[in-house]
Amino acid sequence: xxxxxxxxxxxxxxxxxxxxxxxxxxxxxxxxxxxxxxxxxxxxxxxxxxxxxxxxxxxxxxxxxxxxxxxxxxxxxxxxxxxxxxxxxxxxxxxxxxxxxxxxxxxxxxxxxxxxxxxxxxxxxxxxxxxxxxxxxxxxxxxxxxxxxxxxxxxxxxxxxxxxxxxxxxxxxxxxxxxxxxxxxxxxxxxxxxxxxxxxxxxxxxxxxxxxxxxxxxxxxxxxxxxxxxxxxxxxxxxxxxxxxxxxxxxxxxxxxxxxxxxxxxxxxxxxxxxxxxxxxxxxxxxxxxxxxxxxxxxxxxxxxxxxxxxxxxxxxxxxxxxxxxxxxxxxxxxxxxxxxxxxxxxxxxxxxxxxxxxxxxxxxxxxxxxxxxxxxxxxxxxxxxxxxxxxxx
Ligand code: PMP
Ligand code: GLN
Numbered sequence: 001x002x003x004x005x006x007x008x009x010x011x012x013x014x015x016x017x018x019x020x021x022x023x024x025x026x027x028x029x030x031x032x033x034x035x036x037x038x039x040x041x042x043x044x045x046x047x048x049x050x051x052x053x054x055x056x057x058x059x060x061x062x063x064x065x066x067x068x069x070x071x072x073x074x075x076x077x078x079x080x081x082x083x084x085x086x087x088x089x090x091x092x093x094x095x096x097x098x099x100x101x102x103x104x105x106x107x108x109x110x111x112x113x114x115x116x117x118x119x120x121x122x123x124x125x126x127x128x129x130x131x132x133x134x135x136x137x138x139x140x141x142x143x144x145x146x147x148x149x150x151x152x153x154x155x156x157x158x159x160x161x162x163x164x165x166x167x168x169x170x171x172x173x174x175x176x177x178x179x180x181x182x183x184x185x186x187x188x189x190x191x192x193x194x195x196x197x198x199x200x201x202x203x204x205x206x207x208x209x210x211x212x213x214x215x216x217x218x219x220x221x222x223x224x225x226x227x228x229x230x231x232x233x234x235x236x237x238x239x240x241x242x243x244x245x246x247x248x249x250x251x252x253x254x255x256x257x258x259x260x261x262x263x264x265x266x267x268x269x270x271x272x273x274x275x276x277x278x279x280x281x282x283x284x285x286x287x288x289x290x291x292x293x294x295x296x297x298x299x300x301x302x303x304x305x306x307x308x309x310x311x312x313x314x315x316x317x318x319x320x321x322x323x324x325x326x327x328x329x330x331x332x333x334x335x336x337x338x339x340x341x342x343x344x345x346x347x348x349x350x351x352x353x354x355x356x357x358x359x360x361x362x363x364x365x366x367x368x369x370x371x372x373x374x375x376x377x378x379x380x381x382x383x384x385x386x387x388x389x390x391x392x393x394x
Pocket of ligand 2: 017019020035036037038173
């Protein structure tokens, strides 16, 4: 890849995010956009109305650096209600500009040159950039097979005396994997044995299907004291553009993250913060219906992809389903996704871009199902043309 003029060495190679590139392609080609993960309908009216009310009531100046107290209290209550985790809103909860800022601030404040960060691939794209910006190195362990399982020996070998941090995403984007308790126990043991901090990205915590269970790593024995738990309102309330996230953990770790955060954005989203507090206190009916609705969307798109001839890996969580393009006589996900708009008017994301070892994800493609049913049906109809062509029907 040609060096980008002016761009500092540590950010060379990062280019433009795949989500930006694919959404632009969808607009340009007027395709159905199953690429970037954002819903195409709004979240709860009670939450958006609370934001409107907050603007009208004058909540329009800088909120306090750690976030407004009512939101920090609501985050702590939410963690206790759904995950059994206890955080003191006074020093153990930090409101951030989305999970993205929480992740970046964690990398910048907890790691630096000479440190290593262990994470799984495929990985959410901001991880590599956040680690690079801090000057640390990433050590990647590949999730393999239909279960996206890791080899415990490989994970153990990734921990070195330089390992400072383990970055874990569950429910996992892009695969839709939800890490099991047995897997989390292995990760926890390695963090404890190597005295490593854990940072967990749990933005899809309410998008867990069938009998899968979301277990925060911090709830395992001896992990609370070494873990920063990150989540965000974007995916919980279908307001991805609001960018209200949070990082929770022991006061000393949160304090370190806050030190970096204050020089990134300082603060943001004054009128959105009270609205998210309203959302986090919605009844169980909201959270239950939301998960059920997304599970039915998952099933709808899984059926569509299956009928179109993909080898579909049914996700346990998130907004995304992964499909292998092999049965369509396709070998390369990037080529496939770049030609898809022209061939049938659909945009998807090549999973390969989330790997260091591109070969491991070459045939995998990610489709987002957080869309209205009619959009998912239209995408399925369009994708069915691929199978018809493969079979020589048209
Ligand atoms: N982590 C993962 C795994 C994501 O998919 C996303 C996108 N929602 C983020 C972090 C970023 O979250 P936010 O939009 O709250 O910054
Ligand atoms: N998290 C979203 C996804 O995985 C994208 C967010 C972004 O565009 N940065 O599709």
